[in-house]
Amino acid sequence: MKKSPKKKSAPKRTVRRKSAARPKVKRSQESEPDRRRRAARILAALRETYPRADCALHHRSALELLVATILSAQCTDERVNQVTPDLFRRYPDAKAFAEARPDQLEALIRSTGFFRSKTKSLIGMAQVVRADFAGETPDTMDDLLKLPGVARKTANCVLGTWFGKNVGIVVDTHVGRLALRLGLLSSARDDKDAVKIEQDLMELFPRESWTYLAHALIHHGRNVCQARKPQCAACSLAPECPSAGTFA
């Protein structure tokens, strides 16, 4: 009996995963002076649209703001604001946070996500504040960066919002996205390149505006220039924005 020829197995197809493409910075031909002038007009438009833009996290002290900012990582400010009233009642100062039982603190902040690592950060931060700063939240970038769970973004927020010190610019997801769409980046690679984004913005905007700028951009990013559906038609920055109307 004639053997039937062996069927050749189909060549395996290599399935390539789509990488989550980050929008890259498109280098424009705009000169540095022109970019500076446009940045000034953007700042003026923001001041007109949001004359009182401020931090959305509820707080009554530097420590409360520090705690709320740590909790706001990967979480909405609304959610943090729901958690903090009870939290601050139970833990009114650095000593109370430093001596907190991790399981009890975890239960209180669970809904903000990443609650185990946030608990470690809160207790660790409070222990250093108590031991090295006599229970007072430090007011310099160098000292804030010594606290567990505190990076530049959190330190900038506390320094600018509570202490009124414009040391840097808070770069969160909204600020990164808007800086990219508004064509304000000269050295950053993309909208997650936080260190360079901060440097680019600091070079473009006057120091006295840094804290305000971040709060206003965050507000604008939440309400108008959302990640998925920016509302360019209703945007007060549209005349100065190279991305206006480019979203399908």
Ligand code: SF4
């Ligand atoms: S014009 Fe559109 S892309 Fe530009 S800032 Fe406004 S909403 Fe965002």
